[in-house]
Amino acid sequence: MDVLESGVGEFRFTDPDEVRSWMRTHKGREFVDKTVSEAEAVGRFVADGDYVSFDFSSFTRGPLVLIREIIRQGRRDLWYCAKFTLMESTLLAAAGACSRIDVGFMGLGDTLNRAVEEGKIKVSEWTNGTLTLRHLAGAMGVPFLPTRALLGTDTLKYSGAKVVKDPFGGKPIALVPAVNPDVGLIHVHQADVYGNARCFGPGVSPLETAAASKKVIISTDEIIDHDDIRKDPAKTTIPYYMVDAVVYAPFGAYPGGLPGVYEMDFEHFAGYYAQERQGNLKAYLDKYVYSVGSHLEMLEQRVGLARLNDLRRRATVKEGYR
């Protein structure tokens, strides 16, 4: 195949046979109880320097409980996949936890933009769609997938994509390399103790992220019986053998919402934006991460039952989320 153009962006890539070998040896097929605390999950499965991906968004069904724990444990040099990210990337950067970002959409607010301007964070340019496609390639066990996006743009130039002549039709086509994240973080509505997981509502790529990632931590608002999974298998989003840890975390998406269960906390976000604009995210992190020992402690001491009940009260649209 003739390579017509190559992007100069650095990218994470793992040989598909290495991925297969990992899946063979590390992804247990045994039905074992994988429930652990968020502290144990992050302690065991997230290492300095890891490539980290998540689903779905800071506002909706995002694994914020796990992001906060990563920050609390002081991870460094993470390479964060910012597909559809709004808040997580900013928090990780403000905490000094990540040094590289694959940009789909970097986040709201100027903290990250300034960090890039000052050279503190290295970025590669992608798009939401091509980052998600890279996960699909990683989830399929193939080294790349073709796309008709990126073509003709500077986004391609600063990505790791290549343009080749399509060997079948002859037109130029972009190829994006597979990504197999070291860690996939996914918050779900329900999971059993083995890691069979259900997400309700639209999402970016929960299944692709789980399948592609070497280590997968699921945080879940509810634990359900394994029998319930078998009674309604069409509802299963992620099968258990992809999952390494299950963290029972009610309100795990907080301050984001979980569709049909609780709304996002607008007041919290307003406060967050105000502190972000003042360059005061250290204070935010102190309050919600460093000064509390766990997610439960944060909910009890920094949010409170009245606020949590109100967020549940506001989630009046239930249809489709069961």
Added chain:
Amino acid sequence: MTKDDTEAEVMIALCARLLEDQKTAFIGFGMPQVAAILAQRIQAPQLVQVFEFGAIGPTPLTPFVRNTMGGPSNCYRSIAWTSMNQIFAQAQIGLMDYGVLGATQIDIYGNVNSTMLGEDYQRPKKRFPGSGGANEVASYCWKTVIIMMHEKRRFVPRVDFVTSPGYLDGMPGARERAGLPADTGPWRVVTSKALFGFDEDSKKMTLLGVLRGLAPEQVVAEMDFKPLVARRVEELPPPTEQELRILREEIDPARTIIGRTAKA
């Protein structure tokens, strides 16, 4: 009444009028969402909105809630909930009629920059959040509509960074030569003062209409390049009472997107 309209209301109303009923429209975050809902409430009740995280055909609950694009009120009564790979595949195969996007900077060929300002990519003078899904939308949808504030610094001869493709260098067939899907590209640019299209041959941005009360020269004076001007420049009526009522009372009473009037 007219002098009370906010710039956002003008942009949203002008954009909403472009969207035909029973068409598919790939909708970006923010103003495009409000324009699509307005179109649904007036001439296009069965406009099929599509979002990048896979929701197809929602009829969003109002008042519009900013931020929760993937949440229950915005995804209310959809036709299907899919995923990002599925929905971009549907756009790539040619099922999306419109793409509606906001933009930071645009050039005469409709190339859009939402990545950075400056000469050096590694050390940008100003960094922005990046493509998001805009590159896909601008690559795949049949007709891309771009909504922008009408400011000189946003309409530049050449964007510093081509985040999402317009007609590239403007040469005939440039998009197809790059490998982009045939017969796609920017179709309209909607601003707070005017409506633009693109010349069929030269692919240059072309002034099609100006807001009532403005002269074409006034509009062009606030751009850093000279667009072509249609032989007959249409007069665009400002937002109607009906449009304003729906925007202010039904969709966005908190005015998070439409903004405040000068008097308020």
